[in-house]
Amino acid sequence: MSLIAYADRDALMAALAARLADDLRMAMGRRDRVTLCVPGGTTPGPIFDRLTETPLDWSRVDVLLNDERWVPEDHERSNTRLLRERLLVGKAADAGYLPLYAPADAPEDALDDLSGAIEARLPLDVVLLGMGADMHTASLFPGADQLDAALAEDAPVLLAMRAPGAPEPRITLSARVLNTAAARHIVITGEEKRAAYDRALVLSPAEAPVAAVLPGATVHWAP
Numbered sequence: 001m002s003l004i005a006y007a008d009r010d011a012l013m014a015a016l017a018a019r020l021a022d023d024l025r026m027a028m029g030r031r032d033r034v035t036l037c038v039p040g041g042t043t044p045g046p047i048f049d050r051l052t053e054t055p056l057d058w059s060r061v062d063v064l065l066n067d068e069r070w071v072p073e074d075h076e077r078s079n080t081r082l083l084r085e086r087l088l089v090g091k092a093a094d095a096g097y098l099p100l101y102a103p104a105d106a107p108e109d110a111l112d113d114l115s116g117a118i119e120a121r122l123p124l125d126v127v128l129l130g131m132g133a134d135m136h137t138a139s140l141f142p143g144a145d146q147l148d149a150a151l152a153e154d155a156p157v158l159l160a161m162r163a164p165g166a167p168e169p170r171i172t173l174s175a176r177v178l179n180t181a182a183a184r185h186i187v188i189t190g191e192e193k194r195a196a197y198d199r200a201l202v203l204s205p206a207e208a209p210v211a212a213v214l215p216g217a218t219v220h221w222a223p
């Protein structure tokens with residue numbers, strides 16, 4: 001993996017949005033329809049804002065999340081809500097969307113239905129991931145109940161996940177599926193996450209789940 005350190009967050013967000021757009025254009029040279037798999041949480045909003053202003057044949061792009069919190073789509077913690085408000089608008093309004101949420105009581109109730117549409121689109125083309133200061137990425141949390149299964153070489157496409165650090169049940173793509181993309185990027189900001197990333201470099205994926213997606217990925221960091 002390689003790490004690009006930017007002078008500030010603005011520079012990171014602008015450069016990474018441009019890089020993702022380039023990766024999507026490259027992928028469109030190989031396939032008719034391409035996928036862009038993105039994180040939720042607090043970090044990627046400014047990247048999404050820039051992508052929505054980027055000229056691209058968005059009608060050939062299908063967007064999906066790395067993971068989702070099992071809350072209704074209008075909930076303030078919904079990653080789907082973030083996508084609908086910040087990415088699937090503007091020039092990107094023509095993009096398709098592959099859901100990671102359905103209105104069911106628990107993620108287990110919807111796993112099969114949601115997995116089918118994603119399985120049909122593998123390998124993924126462009127993946128952007130975030131990372132928490134606890135070294136989780138997507139919803140692959142240290143100590144999570146299904147972490148071993150999500151890190152396995154033969155992991156399913158999607159898993160339900162519950163973790164001590166996560167206030168609600170989650171659904172997440174497995175590391176195997178996240179790693180199918182030819183273009184993979186990880187965005188991290190701040191000194192606390194930079195220290196966590198440095199720790200993850202010498203830990204196993206079971207201890208630091210982000211380590212499972214580092215090989216072959218480009219890490220983009222700004223203070």
Ligand SMILES: O=C1O[C@H](COP(=O)(O)O)[C@@H](O)[C@H](O)[C@H]1O
Pocket residue numbers: 038039040041042043044066067068069079129130131132133136137138139
């Ligand atoms: O819960 C989540 O956390 C990570 C990191 O989020 P951030 O707020 O620290 O940027 C995010 O990548 C993931 O998609 C999200 O569900």
